[in-house]
Amino acid sequence: MRISGLSAVTGVSVPTIKYYLREGLLFEGVRTSPTQAEYGDDHVHRLRVIRALIDSGVSIAETRKVIRSLDDPPQSPHDLLGAAHAAVTPHFAEDLDIAAAELLVTRLGWQPGLCDPDVVAGVARALQSLERADFSVPDDVMTAYLHAVARIARAEIEGIPTESADAAVRYVVLGSVLVEPLILALRRVAEQVASAERFGVAGMSPGSAAAAGVAE
Amino acid sequence: MRISGLSAVTGVSVPTIKYYLREGLLFEGVRTSPTQAEYGDDHVHRLRVIRALIDSGVSIAETRKVIRSLDDPPQSPHDLLGAAHAAVTPHFAEDLDIAAAELLVTRLGWQPGLCDPDVVAGVARALQSLERADFSVPDDVMTAYLHAVARIARAEIEGIPTESADAAVRYVVLGSVLVEPLILALRRVAEQVASAERFGVAGMSPGSAAAAGVAE
Structure with missing residues (x-):
């Protein structure tokens, strides 16, 4: 799915998704053109985890560390x-x-x-x-x-x-x-x-x- | 004691004490002149409670509400x-x-x-x-x-x-x-x-x- 689809599925706005990408919380999608990327179920799951941590009051920096221990346990x-x-x-x-x-x-x-x-x-x-x-x-x-x-x-x-x-x-x-x-x-x-x-x-x-x- | 003494006893800086006074977290001292006020043990206790709440991550607005329920239970x-x-x-x-x-x-x-x-x-x-x-x-x-x-x-x-x-x-x-x-x-x-x-x-x-x- 495109970034707009990822936004629709997760309820997280496109600018916020782009912010998480820049901050290294969410891994990049597969580039399909210089301006577009394709996102999958892994992105949906990861985005839900990020939202849950941030909603619980965990800071961006702490969320990044938690996410890293998910990726590289x-x-x-x-x-x-x-x-x-x-x-x-x-x-x-x-x-x-x-x-x-x-x-x-x-x-x-x-x-x-x-x-x-x-x-x-x-x-x-x-x-x-x-x-x-x-x-x-x-x-x-x-x-x-x-x-x-x-x-x-x-x-x-x-x-x-x-x-x-x-x-x-x-x-x-x-x-x-x-x-x-x-x-x-x-x-x-x-x-x-x-x-x-x-x-x-x-x-x-x-x-x-x-x-x-x-x-x- | 003067505000400088209150600061020395509690370890809270004078600007921070003035901020708490402006925000209505700490009650005013007894005016002894247009530019000076006298503070007592009640101020020391209250300041410790305020610091403890804020150090625990309670916001200024929430601290004000907690403090009000101490004053007017x-x-x-x-x-x-x-x-x-x-x-x-x-x-x-x-x-x-x-x-x-x-x-x-x-x-x-x-x-x-x-x-x-x-x-x-x-x-x-x-x-x-x-x-x-x-x-x-x-x-x-x-x-x-x-x-x-x-x-x-x-x-x-x-x-x-x-x-x-x-x-x-x-x-x-x-x-x-x-x-x-x-x-x-x-x-x-x-x-x-x-x-x-x-x-x-x-x-x-x-x-x-x-x-x-x-x-x-």
């Missing part, structure tokens, strides 16, 4: 996950309390050398941000966070398909990055359900709201 | 949570499959009327983004997300202090918004631990990594 799924995380985790040049973050993630089974230092620095950055706001997470709540993310991660990693490298790459890269807004959105709903349960809400009595809630 | 903690969520949840004008999102969050105990429609729309938007990238979350993994956020939310809502309205406000508003980067950062570490456990990592054998992991 490392050998092992563990390295691939590291590459996907590195693409979307900024390097923090500031002074952070890495030791406190390491102590916390030890409760997740973390050991030195096990993961990208920037990922642990991300935890340190988040803790610093809370501390600066004079906000401390109660112990019970922190324990709930650790259990929850451990449970999420186990299910996610168990779900990685290994029969096809291509499927594994898509699953790891997109699952890790694109799912973040879903988890945060679900948490907000769950908070409102739990707060209705504890405090009541107009037209509902406390205790009735979470009757249908998921069992642990 | 609704009566019930449930309404307060709704106000905090509304401040940081965009209103999506686009066409979304709200019914699919509602069906999903029913598994969290959601019922019609229980929470801000924009919060459920946030779930619909996240699902749409995944669908557009041709990525589907496996059933087991989705169940893990639902259980995890339900567990998180229960611990968080149980932790809301009710003896002081001020403490409740800070806890709900900041806990809901500022903790998001922490949860995402912890998830990345947990994913790397689980992937090292499943696939091994240079210098460690599979199976040894998560030995110290949290028990469910």
Whole structure:
């Protein structure tokens, strides 16, 4: 199909597609004349991935890095996950309390050398941000966070398909990055359900709201 | 203290403090002359909250709304949570499959009327983004997300202090918004631990990594 067809199928405007081509996010089509190129299903799929990343708040530069790990994946799924995380985790040049973050993630089974230092620095950055706001997470709540993310991660990693490298790459890269807004959105709903349960809400009595809630 | 002292205590530059004053994020100091004002501990605390929100990626406009709910809190903690969520949840004008999102969050105990429609729309938007990238979350993994956020939310809502309205406000508003980067950062570490456990990592054998992991 021509670029106009690609635009029609994906809903992405022609100028935006041209921008992605210039930025190296989308690979070139097959030239059929000096001014025209032919695009295929691969372009449609890739364009959807690019849109999804950008819609999720991933920057152009980060999207380019994620896309590169789709095109040129490392050998092992563990390295691939590291590459996907590195693409979307900024390097923090500031002074952070890495030791406190390491102590916390030890409760997740973390050991030195096990993961990208920037990922642990991300935890340190988040803790610093809370501390600066004079906000401390109660112990019970922190324990709930650790259990929850451990449970999420186990299910996610168990779900990685290994029969096809291509499927594994898509699953790891997109699952890790694109799912973040879903988890945060679900948490907000769950908070409102739990707060209705504890405090009541107009037209509902406390205790009735979470009757249908998921069992642990 | 003068504005220079406020800057020294908080590490926020004088021009930035003046910008926050103009934007209505920080309340004015007590005028001591036509060109000088006096600032106190309340300004220090507020400035830390503003910095923490902005550092967490919350926009100036959203920060202003969060700050307003700190200054003028609704009566019930449930309404307060709704106000905090509304401040940081965009209103999506686009066409979304709200019914699919509602069906999903029913598994969290959601019922019609229980929470801000924009919060459920946030779930619909996240699902749409995944669908557009041709990525589907496996059933087991989705169940893990639902259980995890339900567990998180229960611990968080149980932790809301009710003896002081001020403490409740800070806890709900900041806990809901500022903790998001922490949860995402912890998830990345947990994913790397689980992937090292499943696939091994240079210098460690599979199976040894998560030995110290949290028990469910």
